Amino acid sequence: MALLEVKDLEKTYFNEGVSTPAIRGVSFEVNKGEFVAVMGPSGSGKSTLLHILGFLDGATRGEYRFDGKTMDDYSQEEIARIRNEKMGFIFQTFNLLPRTSVLENVKLPLLYSGVAESLWDGMAKKAIDAVGLSRRLEHESSQLSGGEKQRVAIARALVNDPQVIFADEPTGNLDSKSGQLVMEILQRLNEESGHTIILITHETYTAEHAERVIHLYDGLVKSDGRVNHRLKAKEFTK
Amino acid sequence: MMPIKYSIKSAAKAIVTNKSRSFLTILGIVIGIAAIILIMSIGRGTAKLILGELSGMGAETIVIRPGREPKGPSDIPQTIFADSLKSRDVDALRKKSNVPTLADIAPAVIVPGSVSYGNETYKPTIFGWSADFMRDAFNINPVEGRFFDESEIKNRADVVIIGAKVKRELFGNADAVGENIKIKNKKFRVIGILPSRGQISFLNLDDMVIVPYTTAQLYLLGITHFHEIVVKATDPTVVERTVRDIQLTLRESHGITDPAKDDFFVVTQEGLVKQIGNIMSGLTLFLSLVVAIALVVGGIGVMNIMLVSVTERTREIGLRKALGATEKDIMLQFLLEATMLTLIGGAVGIMLGAIGAFIFPIVLSFATGLDWSFSFPVVAAVLGLGVSASVGFIFGIYPAYQASKKSPMEALRYE
Numbered sequence: 001m002a003l004l005e006v007k008d009l010e011k012t013y014f015n016e017g018v019s020t021p022a023i024r025g026v027s028f029e030v031n032k033g034e035f036v037a038v039m040g041p042s043g044s045g046k047s048t049l050l051h052i053l054g055f056l057d058g059a060t061r062g063e064y065r066f067d068g069k070t071m072d073d074y075s076q077e078e079i080a081r082i083r084n085e086k087m088g089f090i091f092q093t094f095n096l097l098p099r100t101s102v103l104e105n106v107k108l109p110l111l112y113s114g115v116a117e118s119l120w121d122g123m124a125k126k127a128i129d130a131v132g133l134s135r136r137l138e139h140e141s142s143q144l145s146g147g148e149k150q151r152v153a154i155a156r157a158l159v160n161d162p163q164v165i166f167a168d169e170p171t172g173n174l175d176s177k178s179g180q181l182v183m184e185i186l187q188r189l190n191e192e193s194g195h196t197i198i199l200i201t202h203e204t205y206t207a208e209h210a211e212r213v214i215h216l217y218d219g220l221v222k223s224d225g226r227v228n229h230r231l232k233a234k235e236f237t238k
Numbered sequence: 239m240m241p242i243k244y245s246i247k248s249a250a251k252a253i254v255t256n257k258s259r260s261f262l263t264i265l266g267i268v269i270g271i272a273a274i275i276l277i278m279s280i281g282r283g284t285a286k287l288i289l290g291e292l293s294g295m296g297a298e299t300i301v302i303r304p305g306r307e308p309k310g311p312s313d314i315p316q317t318i319f320a321d322s323l324k325s326r327d328v329d330a331l332r333k334k335s336n337v338p339t340l341a342d343i344a345p346a347v348i349v350p351g352s353v354s355y356g357n358e359t360y361k362p363t364i365f366g367w368s369a370d371f372m373r374d375a376f377n378i379n380p381v382e383g384r385f386f387d388e389s390e391i392k393n394r395a396d397v398v399i400i401g402a403k404v405k406r407e408l409f410g411n412a413d414a415v416g417e418n419i420k421i422k423n424k425k426f427r428v429i430g431i432l433p434s435r436g437q438i439s440f441l442n443l444d445d446m447v448i449v450p451y452t453t454a455q456l457y458l459l460g461i462t463h464f465h466e467i468v469v470k471a472t473d474p475t476v477v478e479r480t481v482r483d484i485q486l487t488l489r490e491s492h493g494i495t496d497p498a499k500d501d502f503f504v505v506t507q508e509g510l511v512k513q514i515g516n517i518m519s520g521l522t523l524f525l526s527l528v529v530a531i532a533l534v535v536g537g538i539g540v541m542n543i544m545l546v547s548v549t550e551r552t553r554e555i556g557l558r559k560a561l562g563a564t565e566k567d568i569m570l571q572f573l574l575e576a577t578m579l580t581l582i583g584g585a586v587g588i589m590l591g592a593i594g595a596f597i598f599p600i601v602l603s604f605a606t607g608l609d610w611s612f613s614f615p616v617v618a619a620v621l622g623l624g625v626s627a628s629v630g631f632i633f634g635i636y637p638a639y640q641a642s643k644k645s646p647m648e649a650l651r652y653e
Contacts, residue, residue, distance in 0.1 A: 056560065056647040077564050084562020095557045099255055111240045112562040156561070 001068060002029035003163060003196055004053060009062035011048050011219075022048040024219035025062070030198065032163070035190040037199045037207035040216035046200050047168065049216065053198060054087055054166050055079050067163070084112050088157030092169035094149040096141040096156075102128060103137045106155045113160060127155040131185055147178025154185055164196040165189070171206055183209045184233035209233060240567055249575040252547075253582070263543040264583030266536025267629060270529055271584045271622045275591025276598070277525045278615040283599055285518050287610060289511060297474040297507045298341070300481060302467040302488070307503035321463035322492065322501040328467060330491045337469075337483040339476040344371035345464040347454045353400075353447055355408040355419045362404045364421060364447045366454025371468060378443070383415040383430035391450040394457070398426035402434035403444035421449070422458050477506055533625065537580075537633035544576050544637035552644055559646035569642040576634025577627050584626025588619050 011023040023045045030036050040046045051057040052064055055071050063070060067086065071079060083089075096105050106124040115123070128134055131151040141149060150170055157165050167186065171179030187209060189195045199210055207213050208231045215222040253260045305320030328345050331337050349364035368391055372378045379385075386397045398419065405414045418425045426449060435443040455461055471480040481504050488502055489495070548555070555568055592614055599610035 051647045054560070056645070077566075080559070080562050080564040080567075083560060089560050091557075095553065097554065097557075099251070108558070109561040111244050112558070112564070112567055117241055 003032045003034075003067060004030040004198075005063070005065040006053075007063045007065075009049075009052065009064055010060050011045070011052065011057075012060045022219055023052075023059075026216070026219070026221050027062075028214060028221065028224055030196065032196055033190070033194045034212060035187070035197045035199070035210045037201060037210035037213045038216060039201055039204070039207045039213055040222075041202055043218075044216040045219040046202075046216050050166055050168055050198070050200050054089060055083055080112070081114075084109055085114075085160055086163045088160070088162040088165040090150070090153050090157050090165065090167040090170045092172040094146075094153045094173070096149055096152055098142060099140055101138050101140055102133060102144070102152050102155075105141055105152055106159050108156060109160050115160070123159055124155075127159040128152075130158060130189075131155045145178070146174050147181055150174060150178070150182050151185065154182065154189075158189070158195075162195070164198060167197065167199045169201055170199070171201070171203070179206070180233055187233050205231070240563075240570070245571060245574050246578070248571060249578050252575050253579055256547075259543065260579060260582075263540055264536075264579055264586070266539045267533065267580045267583030267626050268587040268590065270532040270536050271587025271626055272591035272594065273532065273587075274526070274529050274622050274625075275588055275615060275618055276594045277529070278522070278618040279591070279595030279613060280598055281518060281522055281525075282613050282615060283595075283610050285514065286613070287608060288514055298471040298477060299507060300469040300471060300477060300484065301505045302469065302484060302502055303505065304463065304465070304502050306500070320501065321461065323464040323467055324462060325464075327488060327491055328464075330487050331467070331469065331484060333487075336487040337480060339472045339480045339483065340469055341472045342371060342374050342470040343467065344368040344469075345451050345467045347451055347459060347461070347465045349421070349449075349454050349458045351422050351458070353404065353408065353419050353421050355417065358408045360404055360407040362401065362445050362447045363442070364449070364454070364458075366451035366458070367448050368451060371470070372448070374470065378433065378435065380430035381433045383428070385430055386450055391452050394453045395450055396424065396426045396453060396457075397429045397450065399430040399432060399448045400428060401432045401442075401444045401446040403442075404447055405431050421447070424457055477508065481506060533629055536583075537629040540576055540580055540630060541633040541637060544572065544634055545640065547575075548572065548637050548641040548644075551641075555641050555644045556646045559644070565642040568644075569638045572638035572641045573631060573634045576637065577630040580626045580630030580633075581623065583630075584623045587626065588622050591622075592619075 006029070007027050009023055009026045010021070013020045013022060026045075026049065038046050038049060048057070052059055053066070055066065058071055066082070074082065097108065103121070103124055106127055107120050110120045110123060125134070125137070128137060131154050133148060133151055133155065136144065136148065136152075141152065144152065150173075154165075154170075157167075165186075170182050170186070174182065183206065186197055186199065190197050197210070199207070201207050208227050208229070210227060211230060212224070212226050214224045302323065304322040323345070325345070328343060331340060331343055334340075344367060347366035349366060351364060352359050352361040353364070354360070370385055370387070373385060380399060381402075383399070385399060386395060389395075390397055398421070400408075400414065400419075408414070408419060409417070414428045414431060417428050419428060420426070432443055432446060432448075449458070451464070455464075469480065469484065471477050484504055485497070485500070489497070489500065492501060494500060558568060558571075595614065596612050599612045602608070603610045
């Protein structure tokens with residue numbers, strides 16, 4: 001069974017009587033352990049799609065199942081719990097809490113989880129270790145470079161060991177070297193730990209780090225196929 | 239649900255991060271609570287002072303005044319101009335068969351005017367009284383000279399006893415006893431000087447001039463009635479009975495059958511204490527109302543800033559929700575923040591109020607010569623903390639609700 005099932009999905013925004021279709025009938029499936037890039041120019045509906053896949057927003061028509069269930073099967077609280085335990089989010093603008101240490105930032109999802117408090121520090125440190133920032137544990141987020149911030153965000157997404165990681169333009173605000181490092185980490189998470197990764201990007205180069213690319217254009221799937229010459233990021237060194 | 243330790247930590251962080259804004263937010267609460275503490279403390283000090291002075295006057299003292307008991311400012315002239323108390327009343331009250339528990343009685347009149355000696359003129363409080371009553375009721379004896387006696391009262395003697403300040407104003411350091419002073423152009427011989435005692439209940443002893451009431455009635459006022467009659471009961475425990483006997487006697491002597499038509503009223507220490515208690519609690523109630531309004535205004539300020547804060551932190555709220563925070567989590571976070579904010583405001587207010595309440599009596603004691611004491615209203619402090627926390631909680635509900643309803647998606651899109 002596929003982890004993510006999207007069937008005839010449509011999303012239309014209604015604003016002051018004007019309806020704007022963002023997604024106009026999209027179908028695909030993502031299996032456990034896949035690394036999928038969703039690519040398209042701005043306005044193609046890729047952000048909207050990510051919101052729906054991350055249970056942040058509902059669809060207008062069609063169906064989306066995560067782990068076999070739709071958003072309607074859950075209460076508000078259960079949806080929050082699924083986001084907390086089964087999904088990890090990485091954003092273009094990092095979204096770290098200001099004036100807060102790396103460790104506390106990574107612990108943030110645990111605060112809302114059912115995980116016993118005594119395990120928090122260990123889990124957070126393990127996640128921080130996985131992105132190679134163990135020496136920055138007590139640094140405040142404002143003291144970090146852009147690349148380091150995004151790595152903290154990845155650690156935060158990892159900390160609860162989610163089934164899927166949604167990455168929304170994770171390299172969009174980074175220089176190429178930092179971006180490369182972020183992609184390395186994502187590839188490693190996918191290959192070594194078997195994390196399912198959905199990567200949203202408008203750059204072909206970034207998308208080619210994934211094993212499969214779904215092209216969106218005007219709210220429709222233009223193409224969906226495996227990457228022929230997959231780019232391998234350098235071997236990650238801690 | 240987030241452990242409370244982390245909720246408190248995150249609320250404290252939010253407050254500390256915006257120090258100056260937090261300070262301005264709670265300023266209204268600080269002032270409100272400080273005002274409560276100050277008012278309560280000073281109110282209690284004042285009540286203590288007045289009650290202390292009253293008990294110094296002797297619980298067995300009873301005062302009879304003409305007219306109707308003043309229930310409001312409009313009744314006061316009626317009392318001052320009433321002439322229902324005459325010497326036959328004094329005679330009737332003096333009869334053992336009428337008021338068996340009466341130990342002493344002294345009619346009094348108040349003379350408006352000034353006294354002069356040579357070129358010096360002074361405006362004291364002039365009483366026509368019987369001087370021995372001062373000695374018996376208040377245990378006050380002249381430091382120089384003597385009081386006038388019964389025969390001098392009977393003969394309407396031109397003698398006068400003056401207070402320490404009056405003596406100083408008219409004579410300076412020179413001897414006063416045996417000298418003649420003028421009251422309303424009539425000569426009086428100074429026979430005694432009162433000790434310097436300052437304020438006793440509502441009278442300033444230092445500022446007093448006492449002449450025989452008979453002399454004051456005939457020569458200074460030209461009246462035959464009294465402004466008040468002071469009675470002393472044999473014992474504090476029989477005051478109530480004495481009052482009843484006085485009322486019955488006076489009603490009979492005035493031909494009154496309906497107590498509602500009394501042309502006199504009786505004031506006792508107990509009644510006075512009760513009256514002061516009423517005034518104090520009325521005043522406290524009124525001031526509490528003012529403070530309550532101040533706190534509501536302060537609460538609205540808190541709500542305003544919290545709403546701004548929620549808008550500003552849209553991204554943070556969205557992030558937390560995306561990472562698994564429920565609406566309840568967010569609501570709680572902001573409620574806790576608002577409550578903590580005002581609780582801090584309350585604590586600061588209590589401290590400031592206490593400092594003010596500590597300094598105020600010192601200044602007042604220095605300025606008035608009265609013995610004001612500092613008392614910290616513990617109940618008000620505890621209440622103040624509770625009230626300030628409640629203000630934060632109540633006025634935090636709406637902003638917290640707004641925060642909890644923010645969509646994680648909208649929040650993340652917010653630039």
